[in-house]
Amino acid sequence: xxxxxxxxxxxxxxxVAQAIHLPTLERLGDRFSVVHVADVNATVAxxxxxxxxxxxSDDASSLIADPDxxxxxxxxxxxxxxxxxxAACLAGKxxxxxxxxxxxxxxxxxxxxxxxxxxxVPVIVGTMHAFDTSWISGLRxxxxxxxxxxxVRISAVLPPNPWAEDFATQITGRPQGRSTPPRGIDPAxxxxxxxxxxxxxxxxxxxxxLLPDGPVTVLAAHPxxxxxxxxxxxxxxxxxxxxxxxxxxxxPKWTVEAISEGGLLRTDFPLxxxxxxxxxxxxxxxxQTTVYGPHHDDxxxxxWEHIYDILTGELxxxxxxxxxxxxxxxxxxxxxxxxxxxxxxxx
Numbered sequence: 001x002x003x004x005x006x007x008x009x010x011x012x013x014x015x016v017a018q019a020i021h022l023p024t025l026e027r028l029g030d031r032f033s034v035v036h037v038a039d040v041n042a043t044v045a046x047x048x049x050x051x052x053x054x055x056x057s058d059d060a061s062s063l064i065a066d067p068d069x070x071x072x073x074x075x076x077x078x079x080x081x082x083x084x085x086x087a088a089c090l091a092g093k094x095x096x097x098x099x100x101x102x103x104x105x106x107x108x109x110x111x112x113x114x115x116x117x118x119x120x121v122p123v124i125v126g127t128m129h130a131f132d133t134s135w136i137s138g139l140r141x142x143x144x145x146x147x148x149x150x151x152v153r154i155s156a157v158l159p160p161n162p163w164a165e166d167f168a169t170q171i172t173g174r175p176q177g178r179s180t181p182p183r184g185i186d187p188a189x190x191x192x193x194x195x196x197x198x199x200x201x202x203x204x205x206x207x208x209x210l211l212p213d214g215p216v217t218v219l220a221a222h223p224x225x226x227x228x229x230x231x232x233x234x235x236x237x238x239x240x241x242x243x244x245x246x247x248x249x250x251x252p253k254w255t256v257e258a259i260s261e262g263g264l265l266r267t268d269f270p271l272x273x274x275x276x277x278x279x280x281x282x283x284x285x286x287x288q289t290t291v292y293g294p295h296h297d298d299x300x301x302x303x304w305e306h307i308y309d310i311l312t313g314e315l316x317x318x319x320x321x322x323x324x325x326x327x328x329x330x331x332x333x334x335x336x337x338x339x340x341x342x343x344x345x346x347x
Contacts, residue, residue, distance in 0.1 A: 003312055006094060008032050009069035011060045011084060012076040013039035013048040015174060016099060016126075019165045019273045021073060022052060024300045031308050032071070038063040044173035060084050070094040071307065078197070082108035089121040094311055097303075099126045100201045102327050109327045113320035122310050122317040124303070125326070127205050128272075129256075129279070131302040134293030135267050138281030139209065141290065142258070142265050145283075149210045149258040149265075152235075154203040155243040157253045164252075164273040188223045188341040195229035196334035199244040203256050204333070205326040210258040210265070212236045216329065221337035222344075231337050242333070262286070275300070 008025060010017045017037075025032045034052035039045035042058040049056035057063055060080075064072060064087050072088040074081055074096065082103040088096045089112075096116075102125050103109040116123045129135060158164075165171050196204075214236020222230045228245030252271040257264065263285035270276035278295040309315040 005030065006032050006070045006311060007035040007068045008071045008073060009036040009038065009063040009066060010034060010073045010075060011038050011063055013037050013044045014075050015161065015165045015171050017073065017075050018048055018171055019169045020300050023169065023275060024304055027301060028304055032304065035068045036063045036066050041173055047172045064088050064091050072096050074098040078104050082112055085112050085123060086115045089115040089119045092119060093121055095307055096121060096123045097126055097307060098123060101197055101330060102323055106324065106328045106331065109324040113324055116320055123320055124307055125323050126303060127202060128299030128303055129202055129269055130205055131306060132269065132278050132299040133295045133297065133302060134278045134281040135206065137292040138265055138267060138283055141283055147260040147262055148212065149238055149260050151239045151259040152207045152210050153241040153257040154200060154207055155253065155255050156199055157245045157249050158271065159250055159252065160247045164271050186342040189338040191223035191227065192221050192229050192341040193334045193338040195244045196330060196337060199246065200242050201330050204330045206256050207240055208326060208329045211238050211240060216332045218333060218336035218340055221340040223341055231333065233333060
């Protein structure tokens with residue numbers, strides 16, 4: 001049993017809140033309880049709050065001001081992340097969990113880092129793959145063997161999100177996807193940037209961890225139908241390949257691979273939302289293969305256990321430098337790839 005239970009507030013009653021956080025927090029009911037749900041759609045907020053036995057509101061400021069909310073989860077559109085995370089820090093909350101990406105710019109991320117440092121409120125980014133037990137075990141062994149990747153590949157070939165969300169729960173008020181980009185935004189650029197910051201963002205922090213430090217140069221970027229991307233980049237002297245495609249398969253394939261002169265690391269992750277346990281990581285060095293996982297607990301559960309350990313003092317948290325660097329890495333790739341796709345389409 002946990003030492004105490006912390007009140008959680010969900011800002012944005014979106015599918016990730018309904019299909020991921022509510023079921024996970026229910027599993028950790030001795031440690032967390034959802035006490036407040038906020039959404040601009042009051043009907044959705046009320047219905048989702050009813051599932052959790054929580055109160056509801058139609059604006060984030062009411063939730064952040066609620067003294068019973070100790071941990072704030074930010075699940076709103078990206079453009080609201082920075083202001084809402086900073087507001088939660090200034091309100092003196094115990095912790096903030098922000099969905100990916102942390103912010104829309106490096107300057108916004110630095111402002112979040114400054115607010116977190118000034119208030120002492122820890123900020124966690126919901127990169128669930130980074131909390132996957134098999135990934136963590138494999139990475140530890142990779143580091144132990146002092147392997148350096150010359151090539152890193154991240155690939156996500158997935159069915160549409162609603163296909164997976166409906167496995168986890170009945171979604172209330174599912175947002176309607178935009179079929180065309182906003183006026184003035186090049187379609188190819190929108191698809192490429194959307195894939196980097198909406199799909200590849202899950203694994204770019206993992207890729208950055210495997211790659212050497214160095215400048216990023218995107219060599220090729222292509223949107224693929226119905227919604228996907230192919231990107232090739234160099235990071236220092238190493239190669240990063242990104243493949244993403246949504247809506248073309250019933251069987252998910254979600255992998256991160258690192259290739260070095262001495263071996264191969266590969267992690268296969270399960271489909272999001274379905275709470276199917278951890279991924280499976282293998283390290284092959286030419287003579288033998290070591291396999292980690294799969295484990296019963298998924299990255300979502302480990303993410304919340306990580307937060308609990310921070311809250312209870314079992315883990316200490318430093319500054320947000322690594323999270324800011326993760327965002328800068330993703331934005332650099334998104335901006336370069338988007339511009340390449342735009343110029344190629346205009347040619």
